Amino acid sequence: MTIRINNLSLGLDDDIKLLKKKASKKLRISAEEIKNFKIVRESIDARNKDNIKLTYAIEIEHKDEEKLVNRVHDNDVRIDNSKYEPDVEPGNELLNHRPVVVGLGPAGLFAALMLAQKGYKPLVIERGEDVDKRTETVDKFWKTGELNLESNVQFGEGGAGSFSDGKLTTRIKDKKCDYVLAELVKAGAPEEIRYEAKPHVGTDILKDVVKNIRKQIIALGGEVRFSSKLEYIKSNDGKVKSIIVNGDEIPCEALVLALGHSSRDTYEMLNSIGIFMEPKAFAIGVRIEHPQEMINVGQYGKMASHPRLQAASYNLTYQSRTLGRGVYSFCMCPGGVVVAAASEDKRLVSNGMSYHARNEENSNSALVVTVGPEDFEGTSVLRGMEFQRHYESLAYKVGGGNYKAPVQLLGDFVNDRKSTKLGAVTPSYKPGFEFADMRECLPSYVVEGIKEGVNNFDRKIKGYGREDAVLTGIETRTSAPVKITRNERLESISLSGLYPCGEGAGFAGGIVSAAVDGIKVAERIIEKYKQI
Incomplete structure (x- = not known):
């Protein structure tokens, strides 16, 4: 639990150290009483171009937090206990085969990370190449016009975001967003993405970030296969039974489908087997x-x-x-x-x-x-x-x-x-x-x-x-052209064990929201099944 103070302003030439002084004045305490001072939001207020301000939200800890907040009676000062802790408890149902995650964009990446962190050792399949080979392939396309249909700006490690701006702005209000940003920073993203109002990583840095998260998934017992394309989903009695990948059959009961908004042949396959979409x-x-x-x-x-x-x-x-x-x-x-x-x-x-x-x-x-x-x-x-x-x-x-x-x-x-x-x-x-x-x-x-x-x-x-x-x-690719309808358990309404998620399934609109949706799906799998 912390105290959050919003709407602290500095001029462009003010020393950042003034923030702590302004916070202590607002709380009517000495600066020495403030513990663990942290900037959680920085934005630019340019409404008056003759007097542009930097506006901040900060968090602090204090020995008497509730008492202090009640005393100051200020709408900009409140208790903040909204931190996300991935403490979902494993379920009781036996999982005969490891969960499979299709796609290594932000939704698949974070679904796999959460599953790996909780001991489920996911298998991740990605139709495109790893980010280093993919970068070479894309650079060649940009120079020559020679397109690789399986590994390109849309397909491959990191998803479409790996060749975009790496923007992390999101309209969703979910405490999982902070977890996503924290994991990105651990993997090498700049620290400032945790507090900037319009955070971005940049294509050059994002490539290393997604590679580092992939390495973490593997270190936790997961497996990642590149150049591995989902070709078909087999079912029995309305439940996922197995998948066909590059002609090989892989048994699974929990299938995370983080396909991205450009996997048109996958949409066609899903339609052919009767998966309900809108x-x-x-x-x-x-x-x-x-x-x-x-x-x-x-x-x-x-x-x-x-x-x-x-x-x-x-x-x-x-x-x-x-x-x-x-x-x-x-x-x-x-x-x-x-x-x-x-x-x-x-x-x-x-x-x-x-x-x-x-x-x-x-x-x-x-x-x-x-x-x-x-x-x-x-x-x-x-x-x-x-x-x-x-x-x-x-x-x-x-x-x-x-x-x-x-x-x-x-x-x-x-x-x-x-x-x-x-x-x-x-x-x-x-x-x-x-x-x-x-x-x-x-x-x-x-x-x-x-x-x-x-x-x-x-x-x-x-x-x-x-x-x-x-x-x-x-x-043309502002968002997916379909939504793969799912129920309250985040499974496809057509097929139990199929968990559509992210932008390609119609449930997100950017890197952070897609990552959050992937985490939600992983949580539903964890709640249902025992650890591997």
């Missing part, structure tokens, strides 16, 4: 690039170059009344690059990526418009997936092949004309680009929605609507 909404659009310096000035004004301010980010939303759709920025990468993220032959997808330093010339973000089942042709539960495939195929064709991306300047996009030359913003996309008209690879309502959105966003960030901002097509 189509769901997602969003599609483009990547937009601006000079990072312009975004910094737009967000921080004259203080943009202050050393205590990081590369500025943004989160923009707009609701189109005429279209009845949301338009928003997504997966914003300050000081980052736009990269090829395809996982299927002759289908083009773009994504954003930042290294930890976030010091590249451009900022980029997805700029997307919501779409839903009513927009998808046909009646198949996988019609959203086919919708994605259709527009990715068009983007590949419009880009001229070999995974070159269609690119259009914002001014030309707004005026419905194909670009012929660049302005001051240079596209960062690899392996290359071709000037194109985005109307040839996006639905008309998405094009119109982006136009409306940009007009609105230009009033929020000066220069956002500049004519030479670069649009790179296309972004």
Whole structure:
């Protein structure tokens, strides 16, 4: 149990040591009485660009915590006993075979870690390569356009997040989030992710972090197999019996399915064996690039170059009344690059990526418009997936092949004309680009929605609507196109022993929320079965 104090502010040039003094003043005690002082949240308050503040939440320990909190009568001061302790008790049912975890993205990684920590020695199978080999494979794709269908930006150790920004921001309020961050720090992530309001690891560091967690799983008795693809699930009397992996049958009763949002052949297999799924909404659009310096000035004004301010980010939303759709920025990468993220032959997808330093010339973000089942042709539960495939195929064709991306300047996009030359913003996309008209690879309502959105966003960030901002097509993988429906025990409603989880199952929207969902599934398995 600790005391949490919110809304302590410092100026950009104030010494961080002043925080302890401010905390003791708020509590009306001496600084010497404060024990185990810890920053738990740091955020930037830039509402007044002439007086930008750093705002903190801190935790302390004191010998009379409840008495102290009751005495000060301050809404910013409270007792905090919400820490997550993974103390779930093992169940009584016999587990004849070790649990199997499919996928080594954040959901699978943390499900396997929790199971390993509790003595269940999981088997983890991942269709892609380990992160070192995968990095070589992806680099080759970015240089040559030669795509590996089984190991790429979407598939492999760490999941899609390994080639993104490593953003750890989440909207969920769950005490397991702190556990996830703590485990990431133990594995080599920067300590500051535990308290920054918008924490990120960076692609360069995240690769080593996921590798270190994998090593911990193995050290605890687990096993990890790469280049191992789930091909089929066998059942008996409505229960998981075994799985087929690379042609071999593996018996199991508890199967964690952390497949990721791009495992389309796995979705097709699940549909073929009668696993109940529901189509769901997602969003599609483009990547937009601006000079990072312009975004910094737009967000921080004259203080943009202050050393205590990081590369500025943004989160923009707009609701189109005429279209009845949301338009928003997504997966914003300050000081980052736009990269090829395809996982299927002759289908083009773009994504954003930042290294930890976030010091590249451009900022980029997805700029997307919501779409839903009513927009998808046909009646198949996988019609959203086919919708994605259709527009990715068009983007590949419009880009001229070999995974070159269609690119259009914002001014030309707004005026419905194909670009012929660049302005001051240079596209960062690899392996290359071709000037194109985005109307040839996006639905008309998405094009119109982006136009409306940009007009609105230009009033929020000066220069956002500049004519030479670069649009790179296309972004389609904002979230899974289906939800694999599950019951209160977190099992598939179609098949006992199958535990869908994470972003690919439709239950998460980022690294942290996916990791938390993986932990929840692991807890249900632990509660049901005895240790191995």
